[in-house]
Amino acid sequence: MTVYLHSLSTCVPPHALPQGEVARRAHEILGPRFKGFERLAPVFETSGVEMRYSVAPFDWFETAGGWTDRNARYMAGATELYIDAATQALAHAGWTADQVDILVTVSSTGIATPTLEAQAKVAMGFRDDCLRVPLFGLGCAGGISGLNVARELAAANPQARLLLVVVETCTLSFRKARPKKADIIATILFADGAAALTLSGEETDIRIGRGASRTWDDTLPIMGWEVDEDGLAVVFDRSIPDFVTSEMRSAADSACAEMGLDRAEIGRIVSHPGGAKVVDALETSLDLDVGMLDVERDILREFGNMSAPTVFFVLERILQRGDMAGSGRPLLACALGPGFSAAFTPIYPG
The missing domain is CATH 3.40.47.10 (Thiolase/Chalcone synthase)
Incomplete structure (x- = not known):
């Protein structure tokens, strides 16, 4: 459906x-x-x-x-x-x-x-x-x-x-x-x-395709929470930007193949901006022009890293400025998280 x-x-x-x-x-x-x-x-x-x-x-x-x-x-x-x-x-x-x-x-x-x-x-x-x-x-x-x-x-x-x-x-x-x-x-x-x-299932002008995900072995310590008497304490490994640079391209290509897409068909990547270094690493890994993830940087500057909702702040602004409607090409939304993992969703003009 x-x-x-x-x-x-x-x-x-x-x-x-x-x-x-x-x-x-x-x-x-x-x-x-x-x-x-x-x-x-x-x-x-x-x-x-x-x-x-x-x-x-x-x-x-x-x-x-x-x-x-x-x-x-x-x-x-x-x-x-x-x-x-x-x-x-x-x-x-x-x-x-x-x-x-x-x-x-x-x-x-x-x-x-x-x-x-x-x-x-x-x-x-x-x-x-x-x-x-x-x-x-x-x-x-x-x-x-x-x-x-x-x-x-x-x-x-x-x-x-x-x-x-x-x-x-x-x-x-x-x-x-x-x-x-x-x-x-x-x-x-x-x-x-x-x-x-x-x-x-009621038709609109934006269609959500079936997504894909990837979880890498032996990466549990890269990101997550530690729990102690004070509550939740973040785990951020210094290797995250380098890991993104080396691994995100193959993960995105595999996800696109699973979703029936060629990455060349995608009009724009819509990414969670975890931090400035991560945004830079995404552009490098995915062979994007420097500065292409401009909305991601804008959202990071204006709102910081809100974790899971942040990618939707990016998507909302991209839809508002008409990137997908103008090109007629799908968007690929993606985010990285604990596991260490990546999740992808294709978004199509309806």
Whole structure:
């Protein structure tokens, strides 16, 4: 069955974190605790990030507690983001919440049981009999992996209307008791945000193709979370940009072959911008002209790395400026995440 995109919406929480102010406060909080801070401090300026948004105000980061405090912030902030993104997506699709049959929720930055779509049920007005499909642990690849799962569910249920919501509150992983290099990089890059998409078999001008994925052996330590009394602590291996440079081309070519595409047919890559070095590595690996991933850099600069939803901020802007409609050629959305893994989705003019 053919699956179509009806709407895409994005949103961020209310607390703005200008990068200059983040750098100043990080120097005050982390500088005395981490002897390598001064060596990493220039990355605040070279990261490509100028603004981010958080579910917590600046003062929270100075007094952030352990699991209880952090997860309470996640539950409140992620639920608000879910409702905001979902409400916008439904309005743009011309749907009401009680017309949705399947709810797919992607989030890996906190623990919600019952899950976020249940937390938001009353406020949204979802039906009692909705199929709920929460996905956890996919990290930055969660947006595209979630879209692939949502697309398969929509294809298997021809009469269903499906809502995919992707929510992450990465800033809540801020660490001051155990500052490591990865924690400093996270402080430089991480942000919060959400995206929502509506899908069904009812024809629109954007078609979602069957996706593909790749997980490499012996790469578990490259990216993920460590868990301790304070909550979730990021794992970023320094090898990520080099790994992307050496591996992404073959992964993309294999994915395209599996999806029945020649990479030469693709009008534009739509990528999750994990960081400035990763964007550079993607252009190198995929033989793209330098600067071709301009929207990815713009989103990174304006919003930071929000993990799973970020690629949809990129996709939304590319669709708004008419790249696909103008060329008549498909887009290839992709993202990298823990595993170490890559996920791909082809997006066609309807």
